[in-house]
Structure formats: structure tokens, C-alpha cells
Amino acid sequence: MLSKKTVAVGLVTMLLSATASAADYTVAQNNKTFKKGGEKVENMTIQAGDTVHFKNEDPFFHNIFSLSDLKTFDLGSYPAGESKAVTFDEPGEAEIECAIHPEMYMVIEVQ
Template structure:
């Protein structure tokens, strides 16, 4: 019987399977949060989440919003979207992210990713 270390195909297969298990475990452990946009404000001022979590940003106003961040921990721009639409962001790095609306500069919140 050959050992794992001497059979490169078997070794590669085992590594691939273990990697898949780890990725699935991380995805299973991740949570999803919702931060609504209503009355030209975010529904929360601060949100604490973990690396791998997702935040959805539903637009509940009768006008467009454009959620974005220029924070080094997560740079994103969801573009303009209308009432009833929701866009999501996965936070894959720890840090403090300032989130704003490009259309309504008074809209501002922080997401703390641990």
C-alpha cells in the first residue's frame, strides 16, 4: 500500500476535499444582516459582524440610493438602485468600514468587522 505522500494524485485529491470542507464550514458559519435605507438614513448607526458575514442593504425609500465605502478594509460601490431592490456585500477582512450614500451625504454608518 502506498502512503499519501508518495501518491501525488491521491494527495492532491485529499487536499482538494479538505479545502472544500473548510470553505463550506466557513460559509455555513457566516451570518447575513440587513441594514435598511429609510427616510434618508440607515436603520442602524453601527453594526458589529464577523469576517465572512454578509450585509444586505434594502432600499425602502421612494427614491434611489447608492451605498458605497472607501474604507481600506472594504472598498465597494453598489451603484444606484430603487425602492424594493436589495444589494449585498460580503465582508472578508477585519476592520472598521464607513458606509455612506453617494446621493444623500447625510447618510452614514459604520460596520465593525471582527
């Protein structure tokens, strides 16, 4: 039979491992497109628990949002140089758009 201390240590180790494995990604808004690593991105695959930072690199406002069942959010309008983050906790697919620039569209697949 395991002691309460052994079980507690195991749970803490599992939680720390899950947190440590989460990644951060930056997706820029540049020239009215989504870009990752300087290249246009329309599809992106991440893991559950990962965070995506949406950074505005244009000289005008963007308003990034998703109405997807996986993750519904609206980051509001924000100016050049600002970044806002979204953590994707569950597997699925999220369609990401800009409320100001309808041509901006990408899909994030969370595994």
C-alpha cells in the first residue's frame, strides 16, 4: 500500500511534468496575414496546454478572435507592438480570424 506522501509526490511530479512540457508559440500579424517564423501560416499544429501569443507587427489595430467550439475568445482591438496570448487546453480545431481584416484566417489544430 502506498503512503499518502508517496501518492502526493507522484501527483506533484505529474503536474510539474505536464506544465514543463507546454510550449509557447508566437504568431505575428504582419501585412494583414498570420506569420510564424516570418512565413505566412494558415495551419498550425500544437499540443494541448500550449500557448499561442498573437503579436501585432502591423502599424494598425488587429482584433483576433475565435468562435470555435474548442476555444471561443475575443482578444479585443490592440495596436502595433502589443501581444495577447491564448492557452489551448483541449484537443480539437480552432479557426482563428481578425474582426477588422476578414482576409486573415488560420486554423490551429490542438493534439
